[in-house]
Amino acid sequence: MxxxxxxxxxxxxxxxxxxxxxxxxxxxxxxxxxxxxxxxxxxxxxxxxxxxxxxxxxxxxxxxxxxxxxxxxxxxxxxxxxxxxxxxxxxxxxxxxxxxxxxxxxxxxxxxxxxxxxxxxxxxxxxxxxxxxxxxxxxxxxxATDQRLCANIFFVRRSLRNGVLLRVHHAMDLLSAWLGEVVERFGLKARIKRVLRFGRMAA
Structure with missing residues (x-):
């Protein structure tokens, strides 16, 4: 309000x-x-x-x-x-x-x-x-007054190549989450989001 x-x-x-x-x-x-x-x-x-x-x-x-x-x-x-x-x-x-x-x-x-x-x-x-x-x-x-878990689920054929790709993808997710925690800890998350969206830092 x-x-x-x-x-x-x-x-x-x-x-x-x-x-x-x-x-x-x-x-x-x-x-x-x-x-x-x-x-x-x-x-x-x-x-x-x-x-x-x-x-x-x-x-x-x-x-x-x-x-x-x-x-x-x-x-x-x-x-x-x-x-x-x-x-x-x-x-x-x-x-x-x-x-x-x-x-x-x-x-x-x-x-x-x-x-x-x-x-x-x-x-x-x-x-x-x-x-x-x-x-x-x-x-x-x-x-929002409620939430539900949702996911996109993919079935992939078992192979060495697909196994490597899945592990790399998982590693990138972990890295992204860690970086998110770092920028949040230093109070930079909102400013970085503003740069990505509008091309300038918040005052």
Whole structure:
């Protein structure tokens, strides 16, 4: 709530945001959100921005026609600064596409929009769950009320080559975990993440 109030104060006391659910509304959402998505680190570094294809637009419209999608935008004035797009299946909304303008990172606009969206979803009482999907982030730890272990499991043919590859992979995992503990111990993790995402150190 402190972050919500802070952003409202930044905007002159009035939060401007919008939810989208009908086919025509989804078209409008994509029109506004796609240029924003291209500026996000999710798109630039992870190739996980909003798809710009006509196929995706038609799929989103079909979901909207069946009331199986929710999308949201947070604005500063007329400028979109954060987006969230959540398709649904079997009563479960999926945290599939999200991002924010890197210029607004200090204002926590992604967190603000998530809070507003969840408030509206609770009031709507249509969906059973909001699935934050796999992976661990501070954002998910903040909002989630439950978690389940999940894994990608691969079966490989027993051979010397595959055995070596698996052991090297395991060794790299151990090294990565150790390095993560080192940078966390020296308080560098947040700064390194910022460099990787935005190309500059935190002040």
């Amino acid at each position: 402190r972050k919500v109030r802070k952003y409202a104060e930044h905007c002159g006391g009035q939060l401007v945001w919008q939810g989208y659910r009908t086919p025509d509304e989804i078209d409008r959402f994509l029109q506004l959100a796609l240029p924003l998505s291209r500026r996000t680190y999710q798109d630039r570094l992870l190739d996980a921005g909003l798809p710009a294809s006509e196929t995706f637009r038609l799929q989103a419209r079909e979901l909207a026609a069946n009331d199986q999608i929710r999308a949201y935008l947070l604005f500063e004035g007329d400028r979109p600064v954060s987006y969230l797009c959540c398709p649904a299946k079997d009563g479960v909304l999926s945290y599939s596409y999200q991002g924010y303008d890197p210029e607004y990172m200090r204002l926590s606009v992604g967190t603000v929009l998530q809070w507003l969206a969840l408030e509206q979803l609770f009031a709507e009482e249509k969906f059973r769950f909001f699935d934050f999907t796999e992976g661990e982030t501070d954002h998910k730890r903040l909002f």
